[in-house]
Amino acid sequence: MRILVALDKNPYSDYVVRLVAELAGNTWAHVTLLGVETHVSPGELLDSQSAKTAGENAVAAVLDTYREAFLGFFGETDSPYGRHTSGYKLIQEKKGVVNLVYPEQHERKNLTVKCRAGNASREILAEAEQIEADLIVIGCDPGTDCKWEGHADICGKIVKNANCSVFVVKEEKKPRMIDCCLDHDTVSQASIELINQLVTLYHADLEIIGVADAKGLKSEVDRRMASILDYYVSRNIKAWVKVVDGLSLNSIIAQAAEKNLVAMWMGKESFLDKIFSKQRLGKLVTSAESSVLILR
Amino acid sequence: MNNEQQISILVLDDEPVVCKRLRPILEKKGYAVETFFESEEALKRFKEKPFHIVITDLKMKGLDGMQFLTAVKELSPDTEVIVITGFATMETAKESFRKGVFDFLAKPFKLGEISDIIQKAEVKVRGRIS
Known part of the structure; x- marks a missing residue:
């Protein structure tokens, strides 16, 4: 199973990460944590994510904290995602797509962290296609317009156009x-x-x-x-x-x-x-x- | 068994659609494939002829997948077992690895994903026999 987790800086992304960690804990799915930088051009993405220039507000830095939270769900010995290492290098996969690459973790399953530049819904859908996702998980505030930065109705666009199932997560609950x-x-x-x-x-x-x-x-x-x-x-x-x-x-x-x-x-x-x-x-x-x- | 030898795969899943999807893809890749819907029958066949790779579901009537993989590993420790399950839990994943499975794959999955795993299992099998 391959799960694409679309994350932004809003609080709902925190419980999206927790929910996906629980699901991944059961399924040992390959997981991709994706952030989208909407304010920079694809050619500027790599430089824009540098900790020296952008600091902790960079999408990459935010994704790094989500990765920590995700891995925190697992024990050191039980994790299918390997050892809990920190410190990443930014490696450009292609223009407009940057991977956060961590030290060797000896993992059984992949936990990929990456950042794309461009239109959020388009980039999320492109990533889902690329990794052949079985499920996209995305957060959204309940009963309001989507608060994804710079764009209205990102979740709606994802749901309308995705080829795979989409879980729009609005609250932390255990449905009966x-x-x-x-x-x-x-x-x-x-x-x-x-x-x-x-x-x-x-x-x-x-x-x-x-x-x-x-x-x-x-x-x-x-x-x-x-x-x-x-x-x-x-x-x-x-x-x-x-x-x-x-x-x-x-x-x-x-x-x-x-x-x-x-x-x-x-x-x-x-x-x-x-x-x-x-x-x-x-x-x-x-x-x-x-x-x-x-x-x- | 040598590197020219055809790799044999036993697929066990009580959902016919899974066997139906997997069999033609694997045969096209050159594997000798046998599919089973019932674990007792699959085990009977495995006792007659050990397979290089076994792909098994966990939740089945009668002998469940965990019991089946235990029996397979006892009969043929070198057989690489890939567990596929629609009802995955942390416990079943951990137990599967404790019992020596090659990989644990939750449904749904794309054919490309399981093909990659089988290919890696094949490399391991061939590495052992070369």
């Missing part, structure tokens, strides 16, 4: 249940597996919510829900199904999000894609009070 909304029958194996890992992480129950349109729940969706339910029940996960009207989905999501984690399967054939036209989906994700997981 994961509500998975489904309106089509094309559900990727990767998305089912990602839910498995989160159910394991949170010790959560699972509610599979079928979303009906004006004509009711499509028979193929009904069948798919049944097969997904069988899959989870046979693996001793407490799961059940329910069907809701698509028109009331917004209020259902708002209610569920108070205590649970809301996940939505958003495929190409998704009716949810129509309910939340690309623009509205971004808005829903950005303005939601609670974390949202978009499954692909």
Whole structure:
């Protein structure tokens, strides 16, 4: 599993790091911590991140503190990410992309720290493509516009355009249940597996919510829900199904999000894609009070 | 076994889709692949013929993946075992390494990721026999 963690200087990034550390503690995933410097040109990135010129406000320096926090989650002997070494060199991977390279750690799994220059959403998506991420995790303040520096609605843009699943983290909580909304029958194996890992992480129950349109729940969706339910029940996960009207989905999501984690399967054939036209989906994700997981 | 010898891989996962995805990719790379959905059957086959590399899920009905990998390592300590799991925990990861697995991979993963791991396991296997 490869997880891309998009980080900025806002406080929500602190608990994004903690959440990813917990998930990585279970999954031993390859993890990339990514920051984006939006105010410098790609050609100036390397110089701009130098501790001598930029000090502790440089994105690289901030990422270094996040790396410390991430590694702090693991014991010295148990960490799949190797010994807890400090002190990094800035190595340019290519124009506009700089890696923070640490002393040899003898790690089993990669913890990569890097900084990109440019438009935040574009660079995050480019990195996700490059590393073939299975999951992007990004923080956002609840119920407000995204506070990523210099850009509005970064999270919405990531959710709309990413090829992999995206976890928009808004608060630190342990959901007791994961509500998975489904309106089509094309559900990727990767998305089912990602839910498995989160159910394991949170010790959560699972509610599979079928979303009906004006004509009711499509028979193929009904069948798919049944097969997904069988899959989870046979693996001793407490799961059940329910069907809701698509028109009331917004209020259902708002209610569920108070205590649970809301996940939505958003495929190409998704009716949810129509309910939340690309623009509205971004808005829903950005303005939601609670974390949202978009499954692909 | 020598460096010209075809590397054999046993894949065990009770989710048919995993075996279905992996088998053609691995065969295309020149490995001799056998896939199993049930651990008892896989173990029976392994007793008949040890494999160079084993890829096994953890959570399965009957004999689970941890028991299976223990049996494999007892029967053939040189076999490199790669654990893949949809329900990963820190404990299962640590226990897997204590039992001598080559790598631990949580689902979901891209085929490129597991291919890289298998390639590294192959290097280790060939290094041992050369």
